[in-house]
Amino acid sequence: MIALDLLAKAHGAVPVLGALSLQVAPGEVLGISGASGAGKTTLLRILAGLDSRFDGQISLPARRAIVFQSPTLMPWRSALDNVAIPTSCTPAEARAMLARVGLQGLEDRFPGQLSLGQARRVAIARAFVGRPEALILDEPFASLDAERIDDLIALTAALITETGAAVVLASHSAHELATLAHRQLRLEGRPARLVQP
Amino acid sequence: MSVSGLRQKPAVLRAPAGVAQAAPSPGARRHDGWRRALSVLALIGLWALISWIAGDPRRAPGPAEVLPALWQGLAGGRMLADLGATLARVGAAFALAMAAGAALGIALGLAPRADRWFDPWLTVALNIPALVTIVLCYLWIGLTETAAVVAVALNKIPMVAVMLREGVRVLDPGLADLAAVHRMGAAARLRHIVLPQLVPHLLSAARAGLALIWKIVLVVEFLGRSNGIGFRIHMNFQMFDIAGVIANALAFVAVMLAVEWLVLAPLAARANRWRQT
Numbered sequence: 001m002i003a004l005d006l007l008a009k010a011h012g013a014v015p016v017l018g019a020l021s022l023q024v025a026p027g028e029v030l031g032i033s034g035a036s037g038a039g040k041t042t043l044l045r046i047l048a049g050l051d052s053r054f055d056g057q058i059s060l061p062a063r064r065a066i067v068f069q070s071p072t073l074m075p076w077r078s079a080l081d082n083v084a085i086p087t088s089c090t091p092a093e094a095r096a097m098l099a100r101v102g103l104q105g106l107e108d109r110f111p112g113q114l115s116l117g118q119a120r121r122v123a124i125a126r127a128f129v130g131r132p133e134a135l136i137l138d139e140p141f142a143s144l145d146a147e148r149i150d151d152l153i154a155l156t157a158a159l160i161t162e163t164g165a166a167v168v169l170a171s172h173s174a175h176e177l178a179t180l181a182h183r184q185l186r187l188e189g190r191p192a193r194l195v196q197p
Numbered sequence: 198m199s200v201s202g203l204r205q206k207p208a209v210l211r212a213p214a215g216v217a218q219a220a221p222s223p224g225a226r227r228h229d230g231w232r233r234a235l236s237v238l239a240l241i242g243l244w245a246l247i248s249w250i251a252g253d254p255r256r257a258p259g260p261a262e263v264l265p266a267l268w269q270g271l272a273g274g275r276m277l278a279d280l281g282a283t284l285a286r287v288g289a290a291f292a293l294a295m296a297a298g299a300a301l302g303i304a305l306g307l308a309p310r311a312d313r314w315f316d317p318w319l320t321v322a323l324n325i326p327a328l329v330t331i332v333l334c335y336l337w338i339g340l341t342e343t344a345a346v347v348a349v350a351l352n353k354i355p356m357v358a359v360m361l362r363e364g365v366r367v368l369d370p371g372l373a374d375l376a377a378v379h380r381m382g383a384a385a386r387l388r389h390i391v392l393p394q395l396v397p398h399l400l401s402a403a404r405a406g407l408a409l410i411w412k413i414v415l416v417v418e419f420l421g422r423s424n425g426i427g428f429r430i431h432m433n434f435q436m437f438d439i440a441g442v443i444a445n446a447l448a449f450v451a452v453m454l455a456v457e458w459l460v461l462a463p464l465a466a467r468a469n470r471w472r473q474t
Contacts, residue, residue, distance in 0.1 A: 048378055066378045072371040076393040076471045085389050086379040110471045130379075 001025055002047060002134050002166045006056035008191065009042060016042050017054070018191035024166040026133065031181025032170045032194075039192035040170045041138070047168050048136045061133030061166070065126070067140040071119035073111040079122045080107040087130045097129040098122070101155060117148045124152070128159045135165040141176055153179050258440035266444040276429070276448055283425040283449060286342075286414045287407070290349035294406060297350065298357025299399065305358065306365020322355040327413050331420060340421040349413045356409070357402045364398030396468045404461055411453055 002024040009017040016039045024030045034040050045051040048066050073082045083094035098107055101121040141149045171177050186197040248259025270276030305312040331348040338344035376386045418427025426449045433441035
């Protein structure tokens with residue numbers, strides 16, 4: 001369960017987020033939309049546990065994972081290491097998860113040898129291999145063509161179901177939000193608040 | 198923690214700055230080897246021509262005078278002892294400068310507030326002439342081996358610190374966020390996230406440092422030691438033995454080129470093998 005009761009968040013003297021609260025149950029996907037600069041990134045950093053400088057309270061499970069806008073892989077490590085090292089899983093578990101996301105046989109490749117779609121699959125494998133209780137997805141399918149996006153959405157949905165993670169998905173794409181999210185909220189205003197879309 | 202991790206624009210697998218290009222093919226490497234050998238031969242030929250035109254082997258010795266002096270020094274064993282003494286000083290000063298400079302640079306890169314305070318100190322240190330540091334060390338510590346090594350290291354530490362500080366400044370904030378979310382330990386972060394990004398900067402500092410250090414070591418030996426290539430050049434200077442000066446210098450240049458080709462270049466190739474894609 002992810003639970004946030006935020007009173008205010010500012011960057012310096014500039015208020016970014018106003019009072020808002022949200023709860024995401026295990027297995028549930030909350031979609032968040034909003035214009036660029038609305039505060040989605042700030043909210044996601046708080047939900048990922050990366051920013052604790054805010055007024056309010058947050059409750060996060062111990063096992064957390066995140067998928068960034070870019071794959072954010074270690075270019076000097078193989079695909080297998082990119083899954084195993086950050087998550088401390090065994091090589092066998094990493095290998096199995098890479099196979100699960102369709103990268104069997106590519107475990108020893110460096111990120112520079114992978115296509116963007118393959119690199120995104122590595123990032124998804126890394127996120128799910130530790131069976132996260134909370135998962136933050138920040139534009140996880142950006143810059144992919146429509147066919148690959150649908151493949152990855154289907155894969156991500158299946159893995160969410162398998163792991164039962166509480167998921168927050170931020171996206172500009174109405175299609176991604178409509179396909180993956182169980183419910184949606186929108187960030188609006190300055191400072192931003194969550195409203196029904 | 199940086200706030201920029203989630204703000205990266207998509208689709209870019211970023212690599213640290215200051216890195217080598219992908220390795221050339223074996224054919225291109227062979228071709229390049231021939232070109233380098235021919236270039237060195239042309240340089241020796243030009244040197245011989247200038248010496249011949251000058252017509253004074255004592256003032257402008259050519260390869261015909263210097264190579265026998267080089268052989269004589271090596272065969273007699275004296276030059277090998279001097280090379281060993283100089284190499285030992287270079288090694289000690291290099292290790293000290295790299296360790297202290299890297300620690301200082303990483304610390305300043307990680308602590309911007311401290312960096313703002315100490316940046317003027319670094320600028321001052323970078324601009325102190327090597328000769329001043331050497332003379333001061335000899336005056337304060339005495340004409341000792343410690344003074345020689347410390348003087349050389351002090352000349353190099355600011356440069357290493359600046360290069361490593363810049364390396365820390367361009368560390369990928371996305372990878373730092375990744376490590377934070379997955380709660381990687383400090384040792385794992387250093388080994389898997391931080392150091393691989395700093396390797397190009399460490400190698401650049403090592404290469405630039407080695408080239409600088411051995412030249413300063415010769416000055417240190419010239420001024421205050423009783424062995425080493427610098428000391429021998431001092432002797433050659435007093436005897437107006439220009440062929441001896443060039444022979445000693447060539448011998449140590451050859452040693453440093455061997456260190457570059459046999460140690461640093463393989464290390465760089467190993468560290469950058471993931472780029473060979």
